[in-house]
């Protein structure tokens with residue numbers, strides 16, 4: 001019997017990958033000098049984890065990417081694809097199991113693309129994320145991490161990277177390119193040596209290294225990843241695609257790398273209320289003969305169910321997304337959903353006529369029942385959340401992240417702060433309580449409207465917001481004579497625009513606080529700022545998305561005191 005993604009024959013069910021995992025995908029053979037052949041069964045030692053959660057295996061020095069395996073394991077696998085310097089294999093059996101391996105609690109973990117790491121113990125996940133951050137700082141940022149490993153052992157990785165990829169780690173990329181580049185770099189991170197923390201998780205200082213901040217060698221302190229006490233049911237927002245199978249409606253995350261819905265009424269990273277709501281909507285829509293949207297069949301209907309829950313106030317918003325303005329049986333549908341969802345505050349209908357799965361929501365939204373927004377709070381700041389508002393998905397960890405950003409900003413009440421990439425003003429408003437003046441810039445005009453409304457809601461008058469590109473608006477502010485003491489950046493995965501980094505260097509604030517959801521672009525940008533006269537002092541990884549491979553970091557840089 002073929003093992004499942006948990007690596008254990010038959011212990012959890014495998015429904016076969018509809019749209020499937022990469023391990024099962026046949027890949028065309030490339031001209032190769034590989035010491036393995038296509039379809040060969042090999043024994044691989046797993047030395048790391050890639051950004052998609054797949055294991056990085058070694059067979060006679062050759063790298064194979066294998067899903068469902070963990071560092072430290074020895075596995076047998078079948079080679080399914082070969083490139084010049086690396087390949088892909090499908091797990092057959094785990095021969096030597098990692099002590100961190102767990103039975104994933106989710107019944108559809110094996111097929112679902114929502115989580116990648118449920119088979120890895122939570123403490124080990126946090127250590128792995130810490131290591132991802134350290135590896136990137138050292139390898140891409142060429143930064144000296146105290147307690148992290150030095151750059152030896154990366155030579156091999158560098159060679160692999162060159163042969164794997166067109167993009168270099170240091171290159172500037174858009175989000176999609178960043179994803180591709182990360183895929184190619186996976187082997188690199190994983191090849192780097194062992195853990196650098198002691199049993200308590202504290203950063204260990206290696207012989208010959210100095211403690212942080214000493215005159216001889218100020219290195220970067222990378223703190224242990226801040227994890228959750230209870231890393232389940234943490235998402236306050238889910239967008240569940242709806243489909244049709246054998247006459248019934250199905251809903252769940254997509255399978256990895258596909259648009260095949262993995263139907264499930266239980267998802268351990270969303271709230272129990274969201275579980276109940278998605279099940280209720282599927283049932284009620286089916287009873288009313290409302291079909292799911294099926295693009296290939298040109299069938300109109302329900303596309304997505306979105307559930308947003310305000311953890312602090314308990315308010316709940318439900319959005320039904322369809323492709324057409326007319327929602328069949330709208331009155332009965334509304335009545336039944338409102339009756340079935342205890343605590344519901346708002347029910348919306350959103351129309352997204354665009355084909356393809358690129359965007360979930362369309363521009364037009366109608367209130368079917370209740371208020372047009374729900375309210376939540378982060379720290380002392382209240383936020384109004386509309387159907388379209390962006391809002392952080394893990395509110396518990398957001399408090400930890402913003403708390404650290406506030407600490408790194410070192411505000412006393414007299415500072416001018418710029419918040420680049422400010423979204424709906426969450427960080428800006430958090431900081432405004434302790435600063436003289438905050439300026440926020442964000443590319444999405446609707447988010448800026450939300451930011452202004454949120455400032456008003458909280459009676460905050462020392463925060464000003466402008467819609468536009470950070471790399472264009474901030475230089476204009478400079479022209480206007482705005483001199484920030486602190487600049488906070490929280491860019492998308494592709495990192496900061498080069499022109500913005502140049503402006504930061506020229507403006508030379510005392511401190512830069514960099515919030516990042518992508519350690520490789522963080523490391524690239526830190527190198528630019530270091531070369532421009534800033535010193536990276538410390539980095540705090542925060543686990544915003546337990547059981548996935550994502551890691552957020554907040555980082556403090558200080559000016560070295562020279563002119564920009």
Ligand SMILES: C[S@@+](CC[C@H](N)C(=O)[O-])C[C@H]1O[C@@H](n2cnc3c(N)ncnc32)[C@H](O)[C@@H]1O
Nearest residue numbers: 421422423426442443444468469470490491492
């Ligand atoms: C990671 S989010 C951060 C949002 C916000 N700081 C928060 O914590 O909620 C990145 C934000 O940058 C915005 N963005 C992307 N490119 C931008 C640019 N060139 N200039 C300004 N904002 C941009 C996105 O719309 C998004 O809101």
